[in-house]
Amino acid sequence: MNPTPFKLERYFAQHEFTARHLLCSSDPESMSVRDLLALEPQASDGLFDTWLGYTEYPGASDLRTELAAMYECIDASGIIVHTGAQEAIFLFMNTMLEAGDHVIVHMPGYQSHYSVVEALGVSVSPWRANEAGGWALDPADLEALLKPQTRAIVLCSPHNPTGYLPSREVFDATVSFARKHGLWLFSDEVYRGLEHDCADRLPAACDVYERAITLGALSKTHGLAGLRIGWIATQSAQVLQRMSIFKDYLTISNSAPSEYLATIAARHSGTLIERNVSIVRENLRVLDKFMARHAMNFEWHRPRAGTIGFVRLRQERASSFCAELLQDTSVLLLPSTLLDYGDAHFRIGFGRRNMPAVLDYVDAWLETRAPR
Numbered sequence: 001m002n003p004t005p006f007k008l009e010r011y012f013a014q015h016e017f018t019a020r021h022l023l024c025s026s027d028p029e030s031m032s033v034r035d036l037l038a039l040e041p042q043a044s045d046g047l048f049d050t051w052l053g054y055t056e057y058p059g060a061s062d063l064r065t066e067l068a069a070m071y072e073c074i075d076a077s078g079i080i081v082h083t084g085a086q087e088a089i090f091l092f093m094n095t096m097l098e099a100g101d102h103v104i105v106h107m108p109g110y111q112s113h114y115s116v117v118e119a120l121g122v123s124v125s126p127w128r129a130n131e132a133g134g135w136a137l138d139p140a141d142l143e144a145l146l147k148p149q150t151r152a153i154v155l156c157s158p159h160n161p162t163g164y165l166p167s168r169e170v171f172d173a174t175v176s177f178a179r180k181h182g183l184w185l186f187s188d189e190v191y192r193g194l195e196h197d198c199a200d201r202l203p204a205a206c207d208v209y210e211r212a213i214t215l216g217a218l219s220k221t222h223g224l225a226g227l228r229i230g231w232i233a234t235q236s237a238q239v240l241q242r243m244s245i246f247k248d249y250l251t252i253s254n255s256a257p258s259e260y261l262a263t264i265a266a267r268h269s270g271t272l273i274e275r276n277v278s279i280v281r282e283n284l285r286v287l288d289k290f291m292a293r294h295a296m297n298f299e300w301h302r303p304r305a306g307t308i309g310f311v312r313l314r315q316e317r318a319s320s321f322c323a324e325l326l327q328d329t330s331v332l333l334l335p336s337t338l339l340d341y342g343d344a345h346f347r348i349g350f351g352r353r354n355m356p357a358v359l360d361y362v363d364a365w366l367e368t369r370a371p372r
């Protein structure tokens with residue numbers, strides 16, 4: 001298997017630690033180990049005493065119990081903890097799909113949702129988001145995408161890169177379609193919990209559909225990407241068994257200190273989410289004004305969830321716009337060429353505390369540029 005390079009990750013590998021100002025990050029403001037431990041008295045003793053042997057293969061049972069509390073119908077035995085959500089995506093695709101299968105994938109999208117399966121010889125049909133409708137999905141499109149070989153739908157909700165959050169009707173219709181045709185529903189929910197209005201939160205797919213696999217992570221909603229903790233939650237014994245067996249050839253088990261810290265984070269999930277959503281809400285107020293000021297240059301659909309949005313450039317190519325911005329100001333945006341989605345959009349991130357200050361650099365730069 002030889003997947004095509006993950007363009008977004010290669011771009012971050014090149015620029016994330018050299019660009020001075022990141023304005024396209026999908027992970028929100030993070031925190032130090034000290035700050036996380038401060039959530040619980042005595043927690044630092046627990047960290048010092050953490051045993052550095054192998055951990056339980058599906059993840060420490062305390063951690064899985066805390067994660068299961070995020071779901072209605074899943075207990076600790078329905079969860080496998082992975083090294084980041086990325087490992088879980090790779091594992092699901094490798095265990096539940098094979099050459100000759102076909103999958104329907106939410107697009108534009110996160111590259112591992114389609115490149116891993118393509119490398120396995122699985123064909124992919126894009127389920128295209130409609131930009132004019134606020135990047136909405138239309139479940140009525142699914143019937144035409146279905147083939148006799150279709151095995152799965154890959155949904156990302158809340159969505160990377162558009163920030164789209166399906167309505168309850170769209171979500172229910174997607175689940176009904178998957179159920180009617182016996183498809184796996186791989187539901188990437190790594191931004192779930194970051195709805196800008198918590199009343200908009202959708203059920204987890206694993207709670208409403210027996211062939212759904214919910215993907216979670218502490219990287220996004222909780223802002224703890226450095227822990228490298230992700231998981232799947234599912235009612236399917238078949239998925240749990242196959243993924244467990246394959247994981248023996250990848251990471252076997254997770255990092256013990258990470259699992260200890262992740263257990264604390266999951267126990268204080270509400271506090272961490274509140275912190276991140278309040279940063280996002282404040283940033284969005286600033287971003288709204290910025291987008292209104294530059295409406296001649298940018299077309300913007302304000303997301304209802306998550307930490308990122310996808311902006312259309314009205315007159316310029318995204319690749320040259322982002323390259324020029326980076327060169328002149330050391331501000332990093334992500335052009336849509338790296339998301340296999342033409343050259344007219346860029347991804348912007350609004351989950352970091354310094355976003356208003358970074359936006360000021362962009363503002364000043366736009367003012368000084370010759371009109372295009």
Ligand SMILES: Cc1ncc(COP(=O)(O)O)c(C=O)c1O
Nearest residue numbers: 084085086110160190217219230
């Ligand atoms: C939609 C989506 N899924 C999965 C991942 C991978 O997450 P992790 O860093 O936990 O491996 C990302 C990271 O950007 C993402 O945006």
